[in-house]
Amino acid sequence: MHRFDPISFAFGLAFVAVAAIALFDLPSGLWRWVLPLGFLTVGVGMAAAAISSARRVGAEE
Numbered sequence: 001m002h003r004f005d006p007i008s009f010a011f012g013l014a015f016v017a018v019a020a021i022a023l024f025d026l027p028s029g030l031w032r033w034v035l036p037l038g039f040l041t042v043g044v045g046m047a048a049a050a051i052s053s054a055r056r057v058g059a060e061e
Contacts, residue, residue, distance in 0.1 A: 015043025
């Protein structure tokens with residue numbers, strides 16, 4: 001049984017924040033898009049996994 005993991009959710013939001021900062025702070029070029037998209041993907045995935053595990057617990061109870 002899994003519970004909502006606030007640490008994973010917080011790290012997910014931090015990755016999304018880093019992606020937003022990197023998007024506006026990096027110089028133009030390939031890295032301006034590759035790095036933020038990678039961080040955004042990881043961040044959204046971590047936050048969604050934390051929310052999904054909490055929903056599964058709610059459905060089981």
